Amino acid sequence: xxxxxxxxENLWKKFGDFTAVQGISFSVKQGEIIAFLGxxxxxxxxxxxxxxxLLHPTSGTIQLNGFDPVTEQDKVRSSFGIxxxxxxxxxxxxxxxxxxxxxxxxHVPKTVRKERIAYLLKFVELWDRKDEPVKNFSGGMKRxxxxxRGLIHHPKILFLDEPTxxxxxxxxxxxxxxxxxxxxxxxxxxxxxxxxxxxAEKIADRIAIIDKGKIMIQGTSSELKKETGTKSLExxxxxxxxxxxxxxxxxxxxxxxxxxKMWGR
Amino acid sequence: MGAIYVMWLRQLKRYWRSKARMxxxxxxxxxxxxxxxxxxxxxxxKAGGGNxxxxxxxxxxxxxxLFTAMFSGIEIIWDRQFGFLKETLVxxxxxxxxxxxxxxxxxxxxxIQGVVVLLICFLIGFRLTSWVYVPFALVFMFLISLxxxxxxxxxxxxxxxxxxxxxxxxxxxxxxxxxxGALFPLTGLPRALEIVxxxxxxxxGVDGLRGTLTGISHLGLFHDxxxxxxxxxxxxxxxxxMFSKIEI
Numbered sequence: 001x002x003x004x005x006x007x008x009e010n011l012w013k014k015f016g017d018f019t020a021v022q023g024i025s026f027s028v029k030q031g032e033i034i035a036f037l038g039x040x041x042x043x044x045x046x047x048x049x050x051x052x053x054l055l056h057p058t059s060g061t062i063q064l065n066g067f068d069p070v071t072e073q074d075k076v077r078s079s080f081g082i083x084x085x086x087x088x089x090x091x092x093x094x095x096x097x098x099x100x101x102x103x104x105x106x107h108v109p110k111t112v113r114k115e116r117i118a119y120l121l122k123f124v125e126l127w128d129r130k131d132e133p134v135k136n137f138s139g140g141m142k143r144x145x146x147x148x149r150g151l152i153h154h155p156k157i158l159f160l161d162e163p164t165x166x167x168x169x170x171x172x173x174x175x176x177x178x179x180x181x182x183x184x185x186x187x188x189x190x191x192x193x194x195x196x197x198x199x200a201e202k203i204a205d206r207i208a209i210i211d212k213g214k215i216m217i218q219g220t221s222s223e224l225k226k227e228t229g230t231k232s233l234e235x236x237x238x239x240x241x242x243x244x245x246x247x248x249x250x251x252x253x254x255x256x257x258x259x260x261k262m263w264g265r
Numbered sequence: 266m267g268a269i270y271v272m273w274l275r276q277l278k279r280y281w282r283s284k285a286r287m288x289x290x291x292x293x294x295x296x297x298x299x300x301x302x303x304x305x306x307x308x309x310x311k312a313g314g315g316n317x318x319x320x321x322x323x324x325x326x327x328x329x330x331l332f333t334a335m336f337s338g339i340e341i342i343w344d345r346q347f348g349f350l351k352e353t354l355v356x357x358x359x360x361x362x363x364x365x366x367x368x369x370x371x372x373x374x375x376x377i378q379g380v381v382v383l384l385i386c387f388l389i390g391f392r393l394t395s396w397v398y399v400p401f402a403l404v405f406m407f408l409i410s411l412x413x414x415x416x417x418x419x420x421x422x423x424x425x426x427x428x429x430x431x432x433x434x435x436x437x438x439x440x441x442x443x444x445x446g447a448l449f450p451l452t453g454l455p456r457a458l459e460i461v462x463x464x465x466x467x468x469x470g471v472d473g474l475r476g477t478l479t480g481i482s483h484l485g486l487f488h489d490x491x492x493x494x495x496x497x498x499x500x501x502x503x504x505x506x507m508f509s510k511i512e513i
Binding site: 052053054055056073074075077078082084086087088089090091092093097100101102104105106107133149 | 267268270271275278279282283347348349350351352353354355356357358359512
């Protein structure tokens with residue numbers, strides 16, 4: 001491949017007076033795993049939304065597999081898979097039906113559809129519960145199903161927005177195993193956001209630290225540590241942003257999320 | 266095409282699996298049919314209007330379609346809340362297809378609801394003038410379903426608020442229903458009321474349905490069909506436009 005998987009230049013997004021993303025630039029090679037590390041409200045999700053055609057950038061250019069998400073929406077949309085921060089399954093449908101729906105939406109030919117869905121459901125260990133409505137699933141099972149769904153159409157890039165939020169450590173490890181495996185076997189590029197240091201450090205080939213809508217620095221985890229002369233990524237983060245990743249602002253949003261979960265939304 | 270089909274199928278499955286919804290939505294038309302039908306029946310007959318159940322049945326069928334169709338718009342808001350809307354919006358499928366699939370799905374569900382109410386009407390004593398026109402009556406029922414599903418969906422795609430939707434809907438549905446000739450004949454009305462009923466698309470739906478089922482049409486079947494079709498197309502177009510503007 002001659003073009004990078006993702007190439008972003010001077011990307012801005014403003015919502016009225018508020019600037020969510022302030023002129024970020026970065027590029028991701030084919031088959032690379034990149035992590036966007038930053039606190040809640042840093043602009044990670046907004047960036048993903050712009051990359052995946054859900055939001056139009058205020059200014060700047062994006063190239064995804066060589067296509068422009070603003071002018072070549074359909075080509076871009078067929079080339080990536082995404083797992084959103086919040087669940088996005090149809091609770092009333094079964095696991096199988098959710099995947100089937102997705103396969104039709106992404107024009108997966110009928111002949112390979114069944115086989116592909118079966119393969120992925122087995123891959124995420126949900127095959128024996130394929131005919132159960134998703135509303136009976138636990139949070140971890142839903143996440144796994146969403147990952148399976150995001151992979152049906154053989155995406156070249158997989159976007160994961162805080163994929164492990166609210167999952168227990170065991171499920172989290174499992175999940176990353178799957179993703180690492182896919183990355184190796186299918187040379188799939190992976191772009192994920194997180195606010196867990198150890199996740200970024202362990203999984204990603206390259207890390208971009210993002211804070212208040214700006215990329216503070218990007219590089220491998222050892223490069224980041226070398227740059228600051230610190231021993232851990234945590235300390236490096238503190239050096240670049242001037243604060244810890246979890247401050248008051250972040251926990252307020254976490255509380256809100258907890259409340260939302262409690263009320264069943 | 267595939268996308269339209271799965272959107273349609275999804276809505277039918279959801280409807281079929283929610284038995285409470287199926288049965289619950291029959292309560293209101295049944296109440297109207299029994300209370301009004303038998304309550305006003307004697308007066309209506311004395312005034313020379315004929316059998317009131319025969320007059321009322323098409324109106325109640327239209328009502329149940331109207332309610333189900335308009336409220337099916339809430340599925341967009343549900344999908345937004347539960348995140349499923351995002352899944353459809355990032356897919357390589359045009360917004361027009363998604364909107365058409367949604368509208369057809371909601372319309373089919375409310376059409377089925379209308380057919381069930383029609384069958385209930387038969388049980389209560391509703392008599393057709395002729396079976397020949399039943400297929401045309403079904404066409405009118407589908408047109409009413411389509412028009413008001415499109416309207417409900419168009420409104421819902423502009424709303425984010427789960428609580429606001431039923432309020433706005435009731436605010437719209439009630440006058441549409443009461444001022445449509447579903448409950449009373451449109452002849453000899455005060456001038457102001459007559460003008461209002463002429464601007465109400467449901468008047469044409471009810472009139473067409475009554476014309477095909479009982480042979481009494483006030484506005485003319487051709488006229489009814491034309492108005493229903495034109496209004497449906499306009500609303501579908503507006504709805505698609507609104508839906509295509511959704512950003513998450």
